[in-house]
Amino acid sequence: MAMFLPLIFLISFFSFASFSSPATDTLAPSDTLRDGQTLVSAGGVFELGFFIDSFSGRHYLGIWLRADATKVVWVDRDNPILDSSGMLQILSGNLVLTDGRQVPLLVNLGSLATLTTNTCAILLDTGNFVLQETETGTTIWQSFDIPSDTYLPGMKLGLFGLNRSQLSFHILISWASPQNPDRGLFTLSIDRNNTKQLLVRRKDGAKMEIGFWNGNGIRFIFENSSGNMYNFSFQSNANEAFYTFNASKNYDLVWFVMNYTGNLDRYFMVDGKISSMSHALCEDSAGGNTGSCFSSIPSKCDNGASFSQVHGLLPSTSNTSGSLNMLITDCETFCKNNCSCTAFASVQSGQTGSGCQLYYGSKQDLLKIIEKREGLIYIRGGAPSDAKKWKLWLAVVVPLASLLVLILISISCFLRWRKRLKEEQTRQGAIINSDRVRLFHLSPSHHEVRGANNMELGIHKDQELPLFSFSTITTATNYFAEANKLGEGGYGPVYKGKLLVEGQEIAVKRLSKVSRQGSKEFKNEVSVICKLQHRNLVRLLGCCVEAEESILIYEYMPNRSLDSFIFDSTKQVLLDWRRRINIIDGIAQGLLYLHKYSRLRIIHCDLKTSNILLDSDMNPKISDFGMARIFGDNDTRGKTSRVVGTFGYMSPEYAMHGLFSEKSDVFSYGVILLEIISGEKNIAFFEADHSLNLLSKAWNLWKEGSSMDLMDPTLGASCSSSEVIRCIQMGLLCVQERAMDRPTMSDVVSLLSNQSFALPLPKEPAFLSQLSSTYADSSSGRQRHYSQNDITISEEHGR
Structure with missing residues (x-):
């Protein structure tokens, strides 16, 4: 099937498909809804189409307010689309999504239509997307039965099928982050043991009662009364128990959102203008926002959840993610809850507004490569500030000053030991360094002569690589056994091997004595590839330069070459x-x-x-x-x-x-x-x-x-x-x-x-x-x- 034309545009945190399409609220069996086209409810309140998660680049089928496309009220989380080729249509009576993979994805998987049923799908002004029989109007499936993070008027939140063996839960699940609609850390549901209570549960198992039915209405912990904004009702019988609500006549629309931070946000719209109020969920029986509050999971990361400021800019490396459309506070929350995230920084662009960069590499490496320019970087666990460096310097200098006499006395002994060490290195032709593992680089050579005489072993700042002994390589390859030979190229033969200590499989590339390549190519390959890190480049693990041998050790590729x-x-x-x-x-x-x-x-x-x-x-x-x-x-x-x-x-x-x-x-x-x-x-x-x-x-x-x-x-x-x-x-x-x-x-x-x-x-x-x-x-x-x-x-x- 031919690929469909993608059309993408950016908003605050997400990109939504907003190309004009016929103003219709109904998807008929003969229709297709492609990326860039939308359904609009009859009253123009809600819009259904595809939007883009700017964090992962995936496309989702969703419903949002037409007055503000950033307010996504429903998303099909189970069927993300990989690219802009997504298409929604009705096949055999069911709602089916397809993309470039050409694999049909059922939207109404839990409530399937029969093959002979004639159906259509309608987007209502309530925000409910309904698949129904065309002739009778009987509902087969509706989006209200699988809410995401938004509680709309008329939506039922509760337990269903209590008299059956399999229960059905209608719950709210927060987004993973402001950009990522995947299931997040928090859920809002009724309590199974006491269905009159509303609970928020956190992913680590913690839970909090945030509301209860007092016989006349719902009482939330963050307010003394519901005021005149909305009217809740509670129903319970042998088959089901649920809450539902409707907005008062003074408001066009009222709805609730289970925020990814653990707060419960309340939105209301009057004359097309949207306002909101965020409620921290706190243990306070008297109401109000005091007491122990329910928020994101406490950090379990080794370096904690505190961040210290360092002046500079994050470098552009393979360990730095692309810019994300989020505020610096949201960026901190995202990094705090991901233990792999070492640091984050705010970025500004005149075209895209504020954004965020995340760094996932080593903190020690980051401190060495920070770009000394105007900006702030927030590093997990803290980084040495100038004051800390000064205290550290004093802590080192003072003891050294007191031991200066002893150092002067021992320095001659040290020099004699150093001299003996260098003599031993010369005799054995090896490099010994007590501070770190010796690494090597190759010296320039004007001739293609192989052998250790053309190789200078030492340390070079930009060119470091583990050095293997020839005996290690012969053991790993069973003395270059013919059965382990993978092939042979212009450089020489390549053998499969296995390191005894680590048990790691390796590919050993041995420079042939009759090879068309020589020490120049050997040096060139080492100098180039040891600086490269990418998932589509083979990884060089080390080398061996001993006697007349020049050997490169790579990660083993089981499927060999293309x-x-x-x-x-x-x-x-x-x-x-x-x-x-x-x-x-x-x-x-x-x-x-x-x-x-x-x-x-x-x-x-x-x-x-x-x-x-x-x-x-x-x-x-x-x-x-x-x-x-x-x-x-x-x-x-x-x-x-x-x-x-x-x-x-x-x-x-x-x-x-x-x-x-x-x-x-x-x-x-x-x-x-x-x-x-x-x-x-x-x-x-x-x-x-x-x-x-x-x-x-x-x-x-x-x-x-x-x-x-x-x-x-x-x-x-x-x-x-x-x-x-x-x-x-x-x-x-x-x-x-x-x-x-x-x-x-x-x-x-x-x-x-x-x-x-x-x-x-x-x-x-x-x-x-x-x-x-x-x-x-x-x-x-x-x-x-x-x-x-x-x-x-x-x-x-x-x-």
Whole structure:
């Protein structure tokens, strides 16, 4: 089924669909309600449609006041929609939600219509959404039976089915946060043991009586009387016991909300204007807001729930969440109740207003990387203030001053011990550091000579990595047993291993003595990947530099590389369309991180299917950074006299002229995208005349309007043609011959996630297979030899 056009706009805390649609209150079997369309009750009081949770990005079916769309009175919590392709319709008499996953979600799951029942759904001016029989008007299901956090006039709050084996509860459940409509910490219901009482329960088991029936009306703990705003009634019999209420004639509407903080909020509307009053629930039999109050769960976090102020700004790292549309007080509540949250800060934007940033990393790391600019950061458990630092300094200096004489006497002994230690280090060729585990970096080398003589072991601030002994690696791989060999690439063989102490499975990459790569690539891969952290990048666990061995230790990927699936006729069927889309998106996210969000801007320069590894859940991880290039913040393009890469994936400007940029990786990504869709190798696909590769085939089919002929036949009915054609067009945009015509990875990620945006028309791609197998560069006198064995490309230099 084709994807639907999403339409999103921001409000205070949420984004609601507000595009104009026919002013109707009824959904008939022939109608569909899509994201951006709404139902409006007959009197124009309430509106039903899809809104966006700005915290998670999920879409929900909900009902809100038309006078103020921020006042959501009902939400279908059980059926969140992943994107803007949501659609509500009546199928076989029932309310059914669908989205891009094409999985039907029943809204009225607890009260299903029969297959022969003719039904329609109506949004009433009471805020009740009712599914009823068209001819008789009999109610089959209504939203009032599954309230969220809002208690509206006419809604019944209580117990039903008391004379049956299975009870039905109508209760209010607070939102998880101002942005998140998931079930929160607090519930409002009647007491099962004493149905005349209203109770608020907290997630940790605590409860409080907040109201009771006195025979004439309800008495709340926060007021002496209900005044003339609303009239409650209580009914109880053998089958049911419930409260309901209606607003007095002086008010257009009155309603209650179980707040996510534990307060009970009361709203009332007069002449279209809305006012509110928040009531803290406190133990005070005389009424009023004093005594022990019922609020959020006390913090059980190790660092407590107190926060201290530090001047500065939160850094933009992988541990910092995006900006949220919430006030600083709400931000504190959210962070306080999430023990993983280390710190929070308020942010201001002229376009989006106030917001919030949350930090989930180590507090010690945060204190080192705080940006010294104007702003305030609130750190859990406190951070050393200037006064505390001064006291700490005094506490250290005073004892040291009193022991100064002893230190001077012992310093000569220390120097002698230090000298002996350095001599021992020289003899053993090892590094010993009593303060921390020794880490290493590789020294520059002008020659591809392997061995410890070319490696300088030491400590470097920005390049730290655990160092494994060769004996540990041989034990883990059973002495590099052939049975543990996973494969072999340009670097050398890769083995599966298992560390004896931790029991962790690892992948061991051993530099071969006949490898086309050497210490430069080894150093490059270590220097690049140890700075990177992203879920779509393979994680480097450590290395071994001993004698003539140069070994890298990675996390083990049980499903190995992408090419082992898409180019294998027996494994292709394991990758359905959803998995392939997830892989396509994951690779794009990893590249976007390398190009834009990592500590260093990285150009991979050797992106191919064999360098995309798959974890146990088939999530892609980019690997092999031996040929990667590091860019400065102001660099846009580089040039090299040493062109190394894999034929079929290299951009023409890199293969022919040694020019590389972010667009070089974009080209490689486009080739991979087309290979994932087709199941064919670009380099291995040739027609009888040896002139037509996968790129040219995709281009010709697209021009003829037959792009679906490129699709891997094993995908069958698991995909929609519109998605496949859009992805093929995206691939063609990425492999255009001129680098300036290709999109950036930011553009690719945006276009992949927003199906409503029209893609530009691609220009003719680079058909590298049509080039001569040898290309002479007249300007440099160099000659490159292109390998057609899917391994590497190398070049020769004249002396």
